Amino acid sequence: MSAFLLARLKAARPQLALLILALLVNVIVAPGFLDLRLQDGRLFGGLVDILNRGAPVVLLAVGMAPVIATRGIDLSVGVIMAISGAVAAAGVNAGLAWPAAILASLATGLVCGLWNGLLVAVFRLQPIVATLILMVAGRGIAQLITEGRILTFTEPHLIAIAGSTLATLPLPVVLALAAAGLTGLLVRATALGLFVEAVGTNPRSSRLAGIHTNLVLGAVYVWSGLMAALAGLIAAADIKGADANNAGLWLELDAILAVVIGGTSLYGGRFSIGRSVLGALVLQAMRTAILRAGLPPELNLVLMALVVAAVLTQQSPAFRPLAQSLAGRLMARRKNKEAQA
């Protein structure tokens, strides 16, 4: 088991390095950043803060990683967050019991995912086109439910999703990590992960080998919808209200970037839930560092763009031979030096 973990950590070295770098910047700009203190049974500190604030994007990234691994994309996750938050808020305000409201909210995410999955797997629309439809219409649907207002609620259980503590950690952190763990288990303890990677790499061979490619394609979008709904619940609980306009706004982009930073190619294939989570945390750590440094938060957008540009360059087929020849030259130089020594 420890060998297994070691292999995983080894594979995640670039992401870990990025995370440590971002955390280091945090430490430099705010020296007390790493301090942890226990107060009223809850841990407080910079690290917990990053986990807590990063929870929604972690959830989205966990859902997005398998989608991207099948050569797809889900542009609608931000919108699904808004809808699911609206459903939960409208539910409790209409007198629904809180478990029913939460279930309804999660079911909404599931249905949204199913819609995307049907369009991609059965109607064979390009994923970007298929999910664009919900992205365009979804905010309208969410606003329809909240009637354009920020729909506040006072249901204590619903608020507790963001406000309570479990095992000294904020509940969103626990939820996000549990969802990541569950997803990891689902894809690696069953054969789903293998199927997703096979379909993403070569759908024709996969079909000939007997994989139900349509089912696999549909399933990843359903799961992405479910994760987005959970993220939407957290976001709504956090502000004790459903904001159809701003909940999850542009978070689909954060999720895509987290997965890309996590080393999954936009052309499908290998993916890792753990590394995608790390990618999401890198983004949050960057954001926190900028805030703590007192820099304008807008800088974050520019920085994110630069990080993605770097990752795209590193992934691009045009760059690879260049990098290889550079590496080859470096190796040759080192060998020369060794030979001289």
Added chain:
Amino acid sequence: MAIPDNRVVVAARGLTRQYPGVKALDGVDLTLRAGEIHALLGENGAGKSTLINLLTGAQRRDGGTITVDGVEIDPDGPGGAVRAGIAAVYQEITLLPNLSVAQNLYLGREPTRWGLVHRARMNREGGALLRRFGLNIDASRPLSDFSTAVQQLIAIARAVDLSAKVLILDEPTASLDTAEVQTLFTLLRSLRDQGLAIVFVTHFLDQVYALTDRITVLRNGRLVGERLTADLPRLELVAMMLGKAPTAESHLSRRPASARPAGAPLVRAEGLGRRRLVGAFDAELRSGAVLGAAGLLGSGRTETALLLFGVETADEGQLVVDGKPVTLRSPRDAIRLGFGFCPEDRKLDGIVAGLSIRENIVLALQAKRGWWRRLSTAQQHELADRYIKLLDIRTPDAEKPIQLLSGGNQQKALLARWLATAPRLLILDEPTRGIDVGAHAEIVRLLEDLRDRGMALYVISSEIEEVAAYSDQVLVMRDRAPAGLLEGEAITPAAIVNAIAADHHGRGAA
């Protein structure tokens, strides 16, 4: 009729093109003469496409020379070849269906007036150009309005209008009907008589004899020979393509079918077929027996496998498995019945490049078990290692990405993928194509071993001698329909070649 000393337009000498691990073209010569139609023939992997790519500049050659009218050229893209006078038209029309006919004809060189495209003039000139090619159509209409045959003629008109020395036609008749083929031939003959050198690639032997003046045959990247069409009997041509002298005795030992116990019938195809894919064929697959399928490229041999494995659903006839009629709607249906399928194109339809050898080997078994019942990592390793050892797959370990293996070892890994599912019927399409000689023999031995252990095999191959050696029955396909079934003592390489080479009227070619 062409005379041997027509002026040489293109002389390619010693063309060589190397891919990692395989020589796609090895010192091939090609001589094209003005006013001649020159057939370029060979089976899959013979090097035809590579040769065309070198001529059109789609690929750079690794060795050899190409001269056009005595001037050496080294095209590094379609533009360079066109400037030198070489243009190509492919089976898949490489025009743009979303543009008008005239736009396709003049893309990038549209007539302009005041800086704007002069549409009226372009349509007028386009129409006039096409009339010279026997097409009386409105050039302002979208290309997609027209049939493949007309699009082909438009592509030829564009190619000839761009560069009028050499025209390469790569399988131009593959999707044309008889009347359309005649129209095309009439045009090609008139172009020839205007002094054009035409390269004609096809797998229809009737068309070779109907149209061409001279034939160059390639096999396994090498030149087999250049002959005048009139001097080359059909049987000898097929023998050149398949690498088998029709008269020579087979050096492979053949066990008489009667020496083996007749296995139980497992699968019977009764008049199975699909419109526009393959005509109705009968086949019986028995445990412990091999049904071979022979035929040239494009004869419908691969399509029979697609129907048997549920990749395509048959729309006529029926498939009987274990005495019960079944309908296969997807490969999963076939796999559930205990079928396995190693497709012809290993790279595109076989291996999942990027995944490890282990994952590629367990893929079909895992798919059969379903996503929920995952093979544990230990089981996967055990399975992969067992088959790597059993089939002698040359790799340091099972975790290497499969695309790093050589062709033969990839094929063995694909075999392992299906053997792991313990299939009752294994369908193999060209299992030895593009594989070096050593691995070749190993795979044949393996197939014989599987047969002897009671598996039913359906093997499609252009290696006639091998098919003749290990098959209990041989289904011969021609022109997308069955052309005969050989059994027992009747299975000889010569008989197979004869059946393949027979012309449309069923007469033997010898």
Added chain:
Amino acid sequence: MGRFMNTRTLPLLATVVVFVLIYAVCAVQYPAMLGLRVIGNLLTDNAFLGILAVGMTVVVVAGGIDLSVGAVMGLTTVALARLIEGAGLPPALAFALVLTGGALFGAGIGAAIHVLKAPAFIVTLTAMFLARGCALLISTDSIPIHDAGYDALAGAALALPGGGRLTLVAGIMLLTFLAGGVLLHGTRFGARVFALGGNAHFAQLMGIDTRSTTILVHAFCSLMAALAGIVFSLYTRSGYALTGTGVELDAIAAVVIGGTLLTGGVGGVAGSFIGVLIQGLILTWITFDGTLSSWWTKIAIGALLFAFIAVQRLILVASARYGRSGAGPAAPSPSTRSRPSPSAAAPSAP
């Protein structure tokens, strides 16, 4: 043979029908909407969207997509406000600067897409972050523009009979559509754009320079986004970094509803114009109604988007089924056999 005409004309025809239907419903319910005043306002209010749609049409016809147009528009308004208010530049010079900047930004996007071989949506997404971030770094507040000449430009209008006004910005929009139409349908460059969107590989085989075409297409789209920014700042007489958040989706919706295929190669600016008008009309109708809320616009546009994409998909499937004969998915497809590209023909090196 005639049925293939449908691939091209049916979506556009459907767009016109939908427009006429909506307009008829509007006219029956609210006769006031028939007046030139409402039409004039419709054009003015949607001028920026129309201009964006022209650029987006060209990109989508070329087989791409641009998610950065809204952000580029926002960046343009802020830059304009800073240049005119802060640096005291004359508006004409400021216009020239932002238009040049926009075109160069787009050229960068096009070059990145070509060189990195990355999907257009992710590259333009990155560009969107970059542009929005830069805009916010310039100023997070709305900057009013007080230039007198600016006010004059913003107020310039042609009186229409019936109390309507054709404003300068609406005029610019109409001219842009005209220019876009000529560029796309009347020039050699336009033919290259259609060729690229039809099949980039074939276009290359036919001698089209795909690199320069990709770069120019994106330069044009960002140029239009900058022009839309100018128009929007004339409309609001201010610059604000968050201007145009999400309008890229409206622009894409207008293009698709206008009959341009998201798969590229088929379409035109005329349809996009109607697509913009349909969106504006729905919004106007909802405003007239008074009881309906603005979110119905988004839902309606989403539904229209779905309907049009579904229709396009059905046409594509139908023409594939009845059109050229095709072998099955695993059959050796012609494309894998005879495509003379080195990448397809050469076994990939390990």
